[in-house]
Amino acid sequence: MKSIISLGIFLILTTSLYAGVTTPLGSGNSIEGSVAKEELKYYKVEAKKGQVLKVTLTDIVGDPDLYITTGSKPTNIDYDKESDNSANVDEEIIMSLAKDTDVFIAVYGYDIGNYKITATLTTINSQSLISGKEVNSLVNFEEMKYYEIEGNEGDTIDVVLTEIDGDADLYVKVGAKPTREDFDGESDNSPNLDEALSVTLIEDATLYIGVYGYQSATYRLKATVSGVEEEVTRQIYEDAEDGNTIGWQISDNTPAGATVNNIFDNEKNSQVIEFSNPNGGDSDANAYQLGGAWDNKNNFNIKWDMKTTDTYIVDVLVMTLEGTKVLRYSDYHEDYVQQDEEIVFGLGKASLDGKWHTFNRNLVKDLQIVEPNNRLLSVDSFTVRAKGYFDNIELYSDFNKIYENAEDETVNKWSVYLGAEVESISNIYDDERLSHVISLDGVDYSSQYLIGGFSDSINSWKDTKHVNLKWSMKHNNPAIIQVNVNTTKGERYLEYINADITVKSIDGDEITYGLGENSANGKWHTFIRNIAEDIQNVEADNQLLSIEGMVVLGNTNIDDIELFNIAYPANHKAGLSLTFDDTDVTGWFSLRNIFLKYKVKPTFFVSYFADFNGNEINKLKTLEQDGAEIGCHTLTHGGIERDYGNDVTRIDEYINEQIKPSYNLMKAAGFNPKSFAHPYGETERSFDIALRDYFPYLRGLSEARGRLVQRDDIFLKRGNPYNMLVATTIDNGYRNLEQIREAMIRARERGEVISLYGHHIKDDYNTAYIVPFEELKKILIMANEIGLISYTYRETYLLGLSQ
DSSP states (O other), rough: OOOOOOOOOOOOOOGGOOOOOOEEOOOOOEEEEOOOOOOEEEEEEEEEEEEEEEEEHHHHHEEEEEEEEEOOOOOSOOSSSSOOOOOOOOOOEEOOOSSSSEEEEEEEEEEEEEEEEEEEEEEEOOOEOTTTOOOEEEETTOOOEEEEEEEETTOEEEEEEEEEEEEEEEEESSSSSOOOOOOOOEEOSHHHHHHHEEEESSSSSEEEEEEEEOOOEEEEEEEEEEEEOOOOEEEEEEEETSSSOOTEEEOOOOOSSOOEEEEEEEETTEEEEEEEOOOOOOOSSSEEEEEEEEEEEEEOOOEEEEOOOHHHHHEEEEEEEEEEEEEEEEESSSOOOSSSSSEEEEGGGGGGSSSSSSEEEEHHHHHHOTTTTTTTEEEEEEEOOSEEEEEEEEEEESSEEEEEEHHHEETTTTEEEEEEEEEEEEEEEEETEEEEEEEEEEEEEEEEEEEOOOOTTTOOOOOSOOOOOEEEEEOOOOEEEEEEEEETTTTEEEEEEEOOOOOOEHHHHEEEEEEOOTTTTTSEEEEEEHHHHHTTOOOOOOEEEEEEEEEEESSSEEEEEEOHHHHHHHOOOOOOEEEEEEEEHHHTTTTHHHHEEEEEEEEEEEEEEGGGGGGHHHHHHHHHHTTTTEEEEOOSSHHHHHHHTOOGGGHHHHIIIHHHHHHHHHHTTTTTOOOEEEEEGGOOOHOOOOOOOTTTTTEEOOOOSOOOGOOGGGEETTTTTOOEEEEEOSSSTOOOOHHHHHHHHHHHHHHHEEEEOOEESSOOSTTTTTEOOOHHHHHHHHHHHHHHHEEOOOHHHHHOOOO
C-alpha cells in the first residue's frame, strides 16, 4: 500500500461564536458540566510536542458532542477533530501533538446534556531510525511502539514491516506521533502478513511511525528515504525579475507609440512585463517579440502567465520537417482549431476576465493535431499582440521518455522475440487515432514481440528515472503486455492481461495484473500503470531499480509507449472526484457493486431529503459505510438566482427554507453533512458566506467551454486553495467519452484531480439529467485503466488546502 499525505483544514471563524469562559483542564482531572441546546462550552489543555491527548465525555445524559482544535477555539462547524455520537453515548477524541500548543475543546449541545469531561496527556518516547537499516523488535497486545525518521521536501519514505510473527499493524503521521484514531496512513493486514506504507513529504519534516500490537508480535522494521530526482529540464526566457525589458523588440509599431515596461504587480507580488500603447489602436495591433533564434531542440512544452481584458494573439514560431510554422493562441472558444497561414488554437473567453491565468501547451501535440505526419524540430520565438501583462515565459521538457510513437514510420525498435518468422511487425496509419501505430500481426500467445530488452541486454532501456508506464493498444483477441524490470530482489516480469481488474498475483518472478474485461474489445484503450507500486503491492519489501523493456504476446496494434513521472505536482496521487445530485437513491444504490469493484468513493448531494423513506435512508447509510460521502443539495432544490433572485436581503429566508431544514433532517437521520452542492450551479458570495456556517465545502459548476482537457477549472491541484470547487457534467447531451479519456490522462500525468458530476442512473440515452449505467461503467473503467484514485468531494477539497 502506498499513501500520499494530504492534509488540510478549512476554517471559517466568526467572533460571535467564541463568547463565554474557557475552563482550564489538568491532565487526568475530571470536571462535571452541562450544556444547553446549540450552546458551546470551552475548555483548554496545555500540551507539549510529542504528547498524545485523549479527551473523553462520560456519564452523558442527553446529546453533547465533542470538538477540538489546536491554537484556537473550535465550533461545531470548524474544527480539527470531532466526536458526535448519538445521545447518551460516550464521546472520545485521541490526537497527537506536533508542537507545544494550547488545545481548545468545545462541548456542543446538539441537544441539552450533562457530562463529565476528562483530558489525559501521555508522553511516549520514540526510537530514531537510519534510512535503509532494519531494526528487530516486538510489540505487546494493544501496545503502540514508536519510531521516527527525518526527511526533506520531496523525499519519499517507504516503511515496511516484514517477518511478522503475530499481528502487528503499521501507522504513520508527519510531524506528530500517530494513534489508531489519528494518523496520516495505516496498513493493517491479517496476522503474519507484511505491512507497508509509502509517504511523500511536502516539506522538511519528521515522519513518526507507530507499530501497534493487534496481537503481540515480533517483526523487522525498515524505513528507506529516497530523494525525488528532478526529471524536467526548462529554459526560462522571461520572468521579469531582472527589472528590465532586454530581449524584447517591438516588431510591429503601427500605430506608433507601443511600449514594453517592466513593472511590479501587487497581485503576483513580483515583477511582470506590461505591453501598452498610450496612443490607442486595437489591442492586437502592435507586436512584441521575444527571441527569434532560440533554436531550442530539447524543450517542446511552453508555459506563460497572462492577464488581459482585450483580444490578444500569442504566436510561437517553430521549425518542423515541413518548414517554419506558427502555432497561434488567441481568445477564441476553447475547442477552436484552424489551419490557415498559422495553426490557431482557442484559449477561451474566460482568459479575458482581467485575472492572471497560466497556460501550458504541448507544442508537439498541438502541431500533430493538425499535421499528424509533421514533426517538431525546434522552438525559436514567442510573439505577443496584446495590451496586458505577461510573466514566467519558459520552455520545458516533458517528465517522460517516449520509447515508441511510430511517427518515424519504421519498426526499427522492434524484433520477434519468440515465434515463427512469418509473424509480421509493421508501421501503419490508423484513421481512428490520426497517427501511425505499430501493428503486431501474429498468432495467439506464441507470437511474441520485443521492444527494449532485459537487464542483461544491450538494447534494454535501463530506465532508472521513471516509474509510470503509459501505452495505447487495440485488439480483438487476448494479448499480454509483459514489462521487464530489475528490482532489489532481481528480475521481475509484470504481466498485464485481459482479465478482471481485481486480478493480482505473484508466482515466482512473474507478477500479474488484470487490465479489465473490456481491454480486448477491438477499441483503443490507454493504460497507465505505476510500475513501482505494482511491484510493492505484491512484494512490500521489494523495490524497482530500472525498467528494461516490453514484450507483447499476441496480435495487437500498439502506440505511444512512454515512461513518465508526474509533473505538476508530484506530491499526491492523481484522482477522480465523482459526484451525483438530487434524489435517485435507488439508481445510485444499484451501482453499489460497481463502485466497490472499481474502488470508487462517490459523493451524493441529496435534495428533497424530507421525502426519503426508511429504505432509501438505509441505502444511503450503506453507501456511506462503503466509503461514499453524503452531502446536501438544499431541501427542495432551491436556486439562489432562480428562486431567491440573488437578493442578499433574502439570505435568512434561503437559510431557513432550504438549508436548516435539510441539515437538521440529515443530522437527525444519522448523517453529518459537510459538503454542499449549489442547485443549478448558482452561487453568490454573501449566500456562500452564510452557507459556510453549515457546510465548509461548497461545489459549483464549471462555466468554461471547449474540450475538457483545456478547462483548467475542473482540475484540482494540491496547494491551490479554492474558495469553491467546480465540476462538469457527464449527463446525456454533454458526455463525450473521448474527451473524458483525454482529460483523465491529463489529470494522471500532472497529478491532478478531475471533478465530474451526474444525476440519475437509468437505461436511457436521450433524456437530460441521466447517465446510462453502461456509459458510467465505461467512465469508471477508463479511470481505472488510467490509474486515477477515487476521492470523495470533501477529500478532494482538502487536497487543495494541503501544502
